[in-house]
Amino acid sequence: xxxxxxxxxxxxTFAISFFTLVWTHxxxxxxxxxxxxxxxxxxxxxxxxVKGSGAGMEPPADSKLIKGWWVYKxxxxxxxxxILATSETNIKNWNICFNGKCxxxxxxxxxxxxxxxxxxx
Numbered sequence: 573x574x575x576x577x578x579x580x581x582x583x584x585t586f587a588i589s590f591f592t593l594v595w596t597h598x599x600x601x602x603x604x605x606x607x608x609x610x611x612x613x614x615x616x617x618x619x620x621x622v623k624g625s626g627a628g629m630e631p632p633a634d635s636k637l638i639k640g641w642w643v644y645k646x647x648x649x650x651x652x653x654x655i656l657a658t659s660e661t662n663i664k665n666w667n668i669c670f671n672g673k674c675x676x677x678x679x680x681x682x683x684x685x686x687x688x689x690x691x692x693x
Contacts, residue, residue, distance in 0.1 A: 573587060573589060573610050573613060573689050573690070573691070574587045574588065574689070574690050575588055575591060575610065575615075575688075575689065575690070576685070576687070576688050576689070576690035576693070577668075577685060577687050578685065578686040578687075578688070579650060579656060579662060579678045579685055580681075580683065583663075583682045586668070586670065587688060588670045588671070589606070589609065589610045589612075590608070590609050590610070591607075591608055591668055591669065591670040592604070592605055592606065592607050592608070592668070592669040592670070592671065592674075593606045593608065593656075593666060593667070593668060594656075594666070594667040594668075594669060594674060595665070595666050595667065596603045602622060602623045602624040603622070603639075604620070604621070604623075605621045605623050605644060606619070606620045606621075606646075608654075610653075610689050612650070613624065613652035613689045614651060614652060615650060615651045615653070615654055615687065615688070615689060616650040616651075616688065617646050617648055618645070619643065619644070619645055619646075620643070620645075621641040621642065621643050621644075622641065622642045622643055623640065623642075624642075627668070631644055632644050632646075635637050638659075640644075652688065652689075653686055653687060653688040654686070654687040654688075655684045655685070655686055656677070656684060656685040656686075656687065657684055658678075658679050658681075658682055658683065658684060658685060665677060665679050666685065667680075667693075
């Protein structure tokens with residue numbers, strides 16, 4: 573299995589089963605990170621981290637402060653796909669990290685990005 577990212581009509585494929593999504597909140601300018609895993613052809617979030625709080629982005633009550641990050645395990649079921657909003661106004665766009673490297677995902681002209689599990693064949 574691989575991760576596919578749909579940007580308009582272009583599909584980019586990553587041969588990975590674990591990745592981290594990173595972005596900066598557009599108002600508070602606080603970084604967020606989410607660790608995702610491909611399990612049984614679905615996307616499952618396994619951990620999330622946020623550097624601060626404010627403007628409707630408070631970490632859950634069961635979060636733990638670890639090395640400056642509020643760390644928690646979201647209680648969300650596995651997903652068939654993730655839809656990521658994009659905006660030209662964000663200071664930083666979505667980044668995907670795996671195997672020790674990160675790369676910025678396309679801004680997609682203010683249209684959402686779609687992430688889903690795809691065959692690696």
